[in-house]
Amino acid sequence: MLDIIDIHKAYNKTKAVEGISFQVKKGEMIGLLGPNGAGKSTAISMIATLFKPDRGEILYQGESIIKNPKVIQSKLGFVPQEIALYPTLTGMDNLKFWGRTYGLKGSHLKEKINEISEIIGIRDRLKERVDKYSGGMKRRLNIGCALLHNPEIIIFDEPTVGIDPQSRNHILNAVKEINRRGATVIYTSHYMEEVEFLCQRICIMDQGKIIASGTKDELIGTIDSDEKTTLKVEGLTEKMIEKMREISYARNLVVSDDSVIFNRKGNHVNYSEIIDAISQEGGKLLSMDVQKPDLEYVFLQLTGRALRD
Amino acid sequence: MLNQLGLRFKLLKDDRIMIIVMTVMALALTFIFSSSMSGSYRPSIMVIDQDRTQESRAFIKELQKSRLLDYRQAEEDEAIKQIEQSMAIAGLVVRNGFGEIVHEGGEADLEIIRIKDSVELIQLEGNVRSTFFQFSSKYKTALATVEIIKEIRPDIDEQRVFKETQELSDEYWKNRNPFKLTSTVLSAEKDWAYNPLIHYLIGFTLFFSTFTIVFVGADILKEKQQNTWQRKLVSPVKNTTILLSLLITTFTVGMAQVGLIVIIGNYFLDIVWGMNIGLMLVVFAGFVYTFTAIGLVLGGLAKSFEQLSAFTPIILVASAMLGGTMWPLEIIQSKILLFLANLMPHKWALEIIEQTAAYGLNINNYIVTILVLFGMGTVYLLIGIYLHSARTVRQS
Numbered sequence: 001m002l003d004i005i006d007i008h009k010a011y012n013k014t015k016a017v018e019g020i021s022f023q024v025k026k027g028e029m030i031g032l033l034g035p036n037g038a039g040k041s042t043a044i045s046m047i048a049t050l051f052k053p054d055r056g057e058i059l060y061q062g063e064s065i066i067k068n069p070k071v072i073q074s075k076l077g078f079v080p081q082e083i084a085l086y087p088t089l090t091g092m093d094n095l096k097f098w099g100r101t102y103g104l105k106g107s108h109l110k111e112k113i114n115e116i117s118e119i120i121g122i123r124d125r126l127k128e129r130v131d132k133y134s135g136g137m138k139r140r141l142n143i144g145c146a147l148l149h150n151p152e153i154i155i156f157d158e159p160t161v162g163i164d165p166q167s168r169n170h171i172l173n174a175v176k177e178i179n180r181r182g183a184t185v186i187y188t189s190h191y192m193e194e195v196e197f198l199c200q201r202i203c204i205m206d207q208g209k210i211i212a213s214g215t216k217d218e219l220i221g222t223i224d225s226d227e228k229t230t231l232k233v234e235g236l237t238e239k240m241i242e243k244m245r246e247i248s249y250a251r252n253l254v255v256s257d258d259s260v261i262f263n264r265k266g267n268h269v270n271y272s273e274i275i276d277a278i279s280q281e282g283g284k285l286l287s288m289d290v291q292k293p294d295l296e297y298v299f300l301q302l303t304g305r306a307l308r309d
Numbered sequence: 310m311l312n313q314l315g316l317r318f319k320l321l322k323d324d325r326i327m328i329i330v331m332t333v334m335a336l337a338l339t340f341i342f343s344s345s346m347s348g349s350y351r352p353s354i355m356v357i358d359q360d361r362t363q364e365s366r367a368f369i370k371e372l373q374k375s376r377l378l379d380y381r382q383a384e385e386d387e388a389i390k391q392i393e394q395s396m397a398i399a400g401l402v403v404r405n406g407f408g409e410i411v412h413e414g415g416e417a418d419l420e421i422i423r424i425k426d427s428v429e430l431i432q433l434e435g436n437v438r439s440t441f442f443q444f445s446s447k448y449k450t451a452l453a454t455v456e457i458i459k460e461i462r463p464d465i466d467e468q469r470v471f472k473e474t475q476e477l478s479d480e481y482w483k484n485r486n487p488f489k490l491t492s493t494v495l496s497a498e499k500d501w502a503y504n505p506l507i508h509y510l511i512g513f514t515l516f517f518s519t520f521t522i523v524f525v526g527a528d529i530l531k532e533k534q535q536n537t538w539q540r541k542l543v544s545p546v547k548n549t550t551i552l553l554s555l556l557i558t559t560f561t562v563g564m565a566q567v568g569l570i571v572i573i574g575n576y577f578l579d580i581v582w583g584m585n586i587g588l589m590l591v592v593f594a595g596f597v598y599t600f601t602a603i604g605l606v607l608g609g610l611a612k613s614f615e616q617l618s619a620f621t622p623i624i625l626v627a628s629a630m631l632g633g634t635m636w637p638l639e640i641i642q643s644k645i646l647l648f649l650a651n652l653m654p655h656k657w658a659l660e661i662i663e664q665t666a667a668y669g670l671n672i673n674n675y676i677v678t679i680l681v682l683f684g685m686g687t688v689y690l691l692i693g694i695y696l697h698s699a700r701t702v703r704q705s
Contacts, residue, residue, distance in 0.1 A: 098544075
């Protein structure tokens with residue numbers, strides 16, 4: 001449906017996007033995950049036809065949207081990162097204006113406003129001015145304005161930045177519902193859990209490049225996926241620690257007060273040797289926490305930095 | 310387009326305070342000027358009577374009836390001193406032999422002393438010319454009347470007949486306006502004669518309207534700041550439609566403000582603008598169009614509304630000064646400033662209205678002015694479109 005082929009964009013001498021390529025299939029929800037400044041917004045701004053890449057090509061249904069932006073504009077819903085609404089107008093006036101901008105009118109527009117305001121949960125506040133809305137409501141209306149014309153592709157640029165958990169959940173459920181109804185979604189975020197929750201496919205971006213892409217499991221599979229294990233032990237002794245260090249799957253073992261932390265190497269091992277080492281030395285295992293690798297961990301492994309650095 | 314226009318007019322409520330303040334300011338200053346200057350402001354002219362005859366005295370008395378100029382008789386030294394100290398704008402010398410010329414017929418020898426040229430001198434020349442024409446007509450009518458009656462009744466009191474004929478002529482001039490052309494110049498109450506008040510009134514109207522026009526046009530920056538501009542750019546609406554809707558709204562607001570001031574001035578403040586209102590509105594339309602385009606350029610140069618608010622007043626005040634809204638350009642000597650004035654739309658709008666007032670409507674000059682204003686506007690418009698049309702949106 002959408003082919004992004006080796007696109008580049010620089011502002012002055014700063015390279016914002018450096019040769020990214022990916023495909024978006026009809027009906028899928030693809031996530032662009034990366035820290036602030038990774039180039040996500042620049043990449044999707046080019047897909048949204050807000051500006052042209054310096055180099056590369058973007059094809060929609062095989063047609064270049066760089067040469068002819070009109071081929072995608074009426075099929076596209078764009079939810080910018082910043083609130084893009086008229087604050088002194090009512091929610092209803094905003095929806096009407098953006099609906100008419102995409103060619104809706106009369107009873108059809110009215111029906112769509114009713115339907116969308118229901119999905120985003122602001123139907124009873126439509127007559128109020130937008131500047132009286134909470135941050136979460138503005139975000140939801142911001143999304144609603146992009147959905148009125150039943151777009152085939154919807155681009156969400158970090159739509160949950162700076163809002164309360166309740167509104168965030170509302171937005172995430174709304175995005176899921178929109179995708180379930182058949183829309184193709186491109187979703188950017190630096191919140192790993194959002195992308196994990198929503199997207200079938202994920203592209204991890206850093207410094208203007210896609211450094212990995214695939215499903216969540218595929219991405220985790222690309223790294224040396226140790227589980228981080230934390231043990232709380234009563235009666236911890238030096239000998240006990242020495243015995244644990246000798247166990248082959250316990251790597252990078254460190255001790256902190258009554259806790260022992262190590263990376264468990266390999267997927268098919270149990271902890272019997274560890275438990276034996278503790279009990280043989282007269283200790284008592286109080287708790288064990290096993291942390292499986294996630295996208296945050298994948299990003300850390302790939303870049304040496306945390307997602308929210 | 311209708312959707313975009315509807316939005317723009319809806320959003321005008323956000324600018325309502327600025328629009329009202331600018332309109333009220335222009336009207337208030339117009340009112341203050343009209344009530345404080347109208348009728349009381351008369352440029353002073355020093356009159357030096359070298360002839361010292363009955364005729365020269367009668368002529369000076371006739372001049373002193375003027376409602377437009379304040380003729381003050383003085384000795385030559387005193388008169389020159391007054392002119393040098395700018396207490397009077399010019400001097401009028403009634404030379405020796407004036408009485409004889411009036412009596413015998415011929416060209417009167419009158420001299421105007423001036424320090425520099427000004428628009429008021431055009432008014433002075435016209436006033437002296439028409440007063441002399443009226444005076445000599447009355448004088449000759451009275452002389453002829455005395456001659457005719459003397460032939461029928463040689464015993465008449467010549468002095469009395471002469472005086473009564475002149476008085477009758479006076480009444481005739483006042484009540485019948487026998488010469489329409491002359492009466493237009495003389496009756497200053499409603500028919501137009503150059504009045505510097507008009508210069509300032511048009512100046513204020515133009516000056517305040519520029520603020521409204523530029524700041525309404527600068528809504529484009531508000532849109533960029535609230536990100537609706539970017540959202541529009543990715544919609545199927547053409548960029549030209551977005552810009553055109555903004556320009557139409559700005560132009561309409563500017564014209565409404567200027568039109569309101571002109572109409573209120575004309576009907577409620579009793580200001581005589583000196584030009585057919587329809588023709589004048591076309592001049593103002595050219596001016597508003599130009600400033601709508603200038604607003605687009607300024608909006609394209611500024612990075613934010615706050616930045617625009619900081620530098621716009623400086624540009625608007627400076628251009629108004631250069632364009633002669635604050636003072637007549639006739640007092641400017643610098644060639645550079647006069648050249649720069651030609652680049653200011655204010656100058657062209659003011660000039661045509663004043664020219665029409667002084668010399669009547671010259672259709673060629675009028676068309677040139679309209680073409681210059683609309684041409685200037687189109688150049689600025691193209692620059693403005695260039696600055697805004699690039700799809701690359703400036704990154705914040």
